[in-house]
Amino acid sequence: RIKLDGVLDETAWDKAEVLRDFAVYWQDRKARSATTARLLWDDDYLYYSADMEDADLYATIKEHNGMLFNEDVFELFFKPAENKLAYYEFEVNPLGAEMELFLPSRGAGGYGRVAALTHIGMQSAVHLDGTLNNWDDVDKGWTVEGRIPWTGFKATGGRPKAGDKWRFALCRYDYSAKFDRTELSSTAPLTQPEFHRYEDYGELTFVGPEK
Numbered sequence: 001r002i003k004l005d006g007v008l009d010e011t012a013w014d015k016a017e018v019l020r021d022f023a024v025y026w027q028d029r030k031a032r033s034a035t036t037a038r039l040l041w042d043d044d045y046l047y048y049s050a051d052m053e054d055a056d057l058y059a060t061i062k063e064h065n066g067m068l069f070n071e072d073v074f075e076l077f078f079k080p081a082e083n084k085l086a087y088y089e090f091e092v093n094p095l096g097a098e099m100e101l102f103l104p105s106r107g108a109g110g111y112g113r114v115a116a117l118t119h120i121g122m123q124s125a126v127h128l129d130g131t132l133n134n135w136d137d138v139d140k141g142w143t144v145e146g147r148i149p150w151t152g153f154k155a156t157g158g159r160p161k162a163g164d165k166w167r168f169a170l171c172r173y174d175y176s177a178k179f180d181r182t183e184l185s186s187t188a189p190l191t192q193p194e195f196h197r198y199e200d201y202g203e204l205t206f207v208g209p210e211k
Contacts, residue, residue: 002040002047002145002147004123004124004125004145004146004147005125005127005145006125006126006127006143006144006145007127007143007145008038008049008051008143008145012040012047013038013040013049016038016039016040017038017039018036018037018038019036019037019038019039019170019187020034020035020036020037021187022034022035022037022170022172022185022186022187023185023186023189024183024184024185024193025186025188025189025190025191025200026190026191026192026193031172031174031183031185032174032179032183033052033053033054033055033141033172033174033176033183033185034052034053035050035051035052035053035074035170035172035185036050036051036052037049037050037051037170037187038050039204041160041206043150043159044149044150045147045148045149045150046147046148046150047145047146047147048076048144048145048146048147048148048170049143049144049145049146050074050143050144050170051141051143052074052141052142052143052144052172052174053140053141054072054094054130054139054140054141054142054174054176055138055139055140055176055178056135056138056139056175056176056177056178057072057094057128057130057131057132057133057139057141057142058071058072058094058132058133058135058175058176059071059072059073059093059094059095059097059132059133060095060133061093061095061097062095062097063097064097064098064099065098065099065100065101065115065116065118066097066099067111068091068092068093068097068098068099069091069099069173071093071094071173071175072093072094072142072172072173072174072175073091073092073093073172073173074091074092074093074144074170074171074172075089075090075091075169075170075171075172075173075195076088076089076090076091076168076169076170076171077089077090077168077169077170077171077195077196077198077201078090078153078166078167078168078204079166079167079168079198079201080153080156080157080160080166080167081156081157082167084156085104085105085106085107086102086103086104086105086155086156087103087167087198088100088101088102088103088120088153088156089101089103089195089196090120090122090146090148092124092126092144092146093126094126094128094132094142095126095132096124096125096126098122098124098146099115100118100119100120100121100122100148100152101114101115101118102114102117102118102120102152102155103196106196120148120149120152120153121148121149121151121152122146122147122148122149122152123146123147124144124145124146124147125144125145125146126142126143126144126145127142127143128142129141129142129143130142135177160206161206162206162207162208163205163206163208164205164206165203165204165205165206166203166204166206167198167201167202167203167204168187168188168201168202168203168204169186169187169188169190169195169198169200169201169202170186170187170188171184171185171186171187171188171195172184172185172186187202188200188201188202189202
């Protein structure tokens with residue numbers, strides 16, 4: 001069982017596939033700050049973790065479903081069905097504030113319409129290696145560890161079966177006094193700086209337990 005404390009010391013994480021290819025694909029370059037992410041699942045939850053380099057930790061928003069994307073944030077996008085418009089967006093910032101959205105479609109109204117309506121039940125914990133909101137120093141980074149209950153995906157069929165495939169993207173907004181402009185990066189080979197462009201998402205295959 002994974003304990004959510006922002007410290008990735010459970011042996012389960014060692015067995016998860018490592019996702020390191022965070023890049024600014026529309027500019028054909030690697031991200032300035034490295035990220036190592038992992039995904040796991042069991043009967044009850046989808047688990048995620050990300051260990052992120054970040055030289056300037058920045059976050060002030062504490063409320064649930066606040067506009068976290070205006071500060072440092074780790075994001076997850078999942079689109080369960082190719083032939084349906086619905087998808088999900090999840091975010092966590094260095095303060096541990098969370099955003100969770102069920103988006104019926106890209107044309108439904110986005111954050112402004114669905115933020116107050118979504119209650120999925122994600123839980124997370126963060127660990128910081130640096131000083132928050134001080135742009136004069138040099139921070140090392142931050143780690144997030146979280147889980148999302150399958151009951152929160154009931155609008156699109158709930159928990160997947162082994163062998164099922166979803167579209168997904170793991171993403172970051174990295175705000176830094178060291179950068180000329182905000183760094184957006186993703187595991188998905190996005191052709192535009194638009195995290196909701198699910199046509200470019202990668203494929204996530206749910207693998208069952210080893211026998």
